[in-house]
Amino acid sequence: MPSVVPIFSTILGLQGISAAIAGKWQEEKGPRLSCVLGAFCYGGGLMIAGVGILTHQLSLVYLGYGVLGGIGMGLAYVPPIAMLIRWFPDRRGLATGMTLMGFGGGALVVTPIINYLLKITHKAPQYIGSVDSVQLITEGGRQFAHYAGELREVVVATTRDVYICHIEGLQEGVYLVGSGSTGAGTTLFALGTGFLGVMMASAISLRTAPPNYRPAGWTPPPVTNALVSTKNVHIDTVMKTPQFWQIWLTLGTLSSAGMAGVSVAKTMMSEIFTQALPDIVTPVFTSTYIMLISAGNLGGRIGWSTVSDSFGRQRMFTMFYCVSIPLFAMIPLVVQQATATSSLIPLALFCTSNVIIYSFFGAAYAITPAYEADLFGSKYCGAIHGRMLTASSMASVIGPVTITLLRSKSELAAIKDLVLKIDPSVFYTKFGADVSQLDALVKAKTVTINKLMELVPAGTVDPTPYLYNSTMYCAAGLLCIGFVANYTIKPIDPKYTMIEQGPADPNSDSSH
Missing domain, CATH: 1.20.1250.20 (MFS general substrate transporter like domains)
Structure with a gap:
């Protein structure tokens, strides 16, 4: 935005x-x-x-x-x-x-x-697999994955992301950046x-x-409004x-x-x-x-x-x-x-x-x-x-x-408030980087509220x-x-x- x-x-x-x-x-x-x-x-x-x-x-x-x-x-x-x-x-x-x-x-x-x-x-972007089936690599706040023998930048779409995008056929998972x-x-x-x-x-x-x-046939009427x-x-x-x-x-x-x-x-x-x-x-x-x-x-x-x-x-x-x-x-x-x-x-x-x-x-x-x-x-x-x-x-x-x-x-x-509610090891497993890199992860849209809501305790x-x-x-x-x-x-x-x-x-x- x-x-x-x-x-x-x-x-x-x-x-x-x-x-x-x-x-x-x-x-x-x-x-x-x-x-x-x-x-x-x-x-x-x-x-x-x-x-x-x-x-x-x-x-x-x-x-x-x-x-x-x-x-x-x-x-x-x-x-x-x-x-x-x-x-x-x-x-x-x-x-x-x-x-x-x-x-x-x-x-x-x-x-x-x-x-x-x-x-x-x-045109829908190229789907390369679910989050569990793709090995994600985080560098500089952005996420990458190996595809067709090359290291390509990817984006992870959550269930809520899929709903907001309104693209027919889109599903939760990992997609190639720039492919759609x-x-x-x-x-x-x-x-x-x-x-x-x-x-x-x-x-x-x-x-x-x-x-x-x-x-x-129109004659201007007498002015009665002082602002006219x-x-x-x-x-x-x-x-x-x-x-x-x-x-x-x-x-x-x-x-x-x-x-x-x-x-x-x-x-x-x-x-x-x-x-x-x-x-x-x-x-x-x-x-x-x-x-x-x-x-x-x-x-x-x-x-x-x-x-x-x-x-x-x-x-x-x-x-x-x-x-x-x-x-x-x-x-x-x-x-x-x-x-x-x-x-x-x-x-x-x-x-x-x-x-x-x-x-x-x-x-x-x-x-x-x-x-x-x-x-x-x-x-x-x-x-x-x-x-x-x-x-x-x-x-x-x-x-x-x-x-x-x-x-x-x-x-x-x-986002910072939600991160405080998440175990650091869980955060690292999800994003491939520790909390100290949060600003870079947020700037690259790797960390979003939608993704954090999947990790926070129930009832948050x-x-x-x-x-x-x-x-x-x-x-x-x-x-x-x-x-x-x-x-x-x-x-x-x-x-x-x-x-x-x-x-x-x-x-x-x-x-x-």
Whole structure:
């Protein structure tokens, strides 16, 4: 996980950075060119990442999926949002929600495609025998065995490892490292080709609304919300306003907490509930759970953003925080109940809580552009939102990296605690090394909690479900900061606004 999670941070981090850098250029050139370049970067990046997996070069995965993918997302993300805000000034929340519904709900369409491609392209690793029948040699924390006259690196799969991998035909025993394939490389290459085609077709259909456009028959209603301005703030001035940084913190904290969970959503379900409810939490159930939170994300983007048009953006974010903070703090208690009983109630609470949390996470991205347009005007909304996405860049690092660090720290502490319960001679017989080499064994994944649980005395509690407790409490604390930032937002000081010219002909049209 420590080697893979940073890729997730890289792509989302560069999305925000590239959107911020290209913001003014996008306003000048229009949405088409930016989205075409984004299509080439994102689609081509997935293809390069696929090649990286097929050739076992992690650097290509970072370059393709992380760097080029992030730049492609940044170039293609903002222009459609800014375009629709200008076409629908009367329904800003709905417009941004509809746009970002595709971004958040894409998993509902793509996940079945990915699962099918993985199923037809994966290859099981080479099985060389049971643990008892293979002589294992431990060197530098890694395990080796003689196979076909050569000393080859191997990995030992436990019963729990086999269950989590979801590979048909896999059994407990010893396997050659690098002999199988998950099918991820071929799948990414195919997805890159598909995304390139779809994004190109979408890009060429975009066109920009004329300045000060108003839909036929619509007259702007009297402004009754103090946080809705009739003036525009220039792109070069907006970062001097305190409101920009307050929204930045609002989006950043909610995103950090959401990304922390999204990056390990499937892992948490597998590690927490597979032992307590093995007959229910099957691979099919886990996939359904991922689809469910994706649906929550999708529903939040369109549902909550539409409600915000009448309820108000600030009130919506206040509600998000007031609900999310206790939900994050409650998850460790739910996990404790899940391990103590075989009841379905903790599982239902866990799934429901996460669906709600991820609906808020999706809504935060959908509502923020409308929030910005309310406060700063729509004239530079695209460029402003590009800079605002640096909050997402921050969140992409803080969320996944924090959850990885906290989990790794909890995992190491749990492993050391389990080792104390095991006779040193039993440990040596199992791993071919003594306890003094524990750090190297853990780093090489030779020693894991699953393997230690086979050696500890009967009745020892498996610590795996509790590895995320510190992360949940950290997320709740982070959300408290965002709550204060949003709650204290005040109207824009007139000294930051522009002197406007008269409105253009609403029946005129322009395109790029």
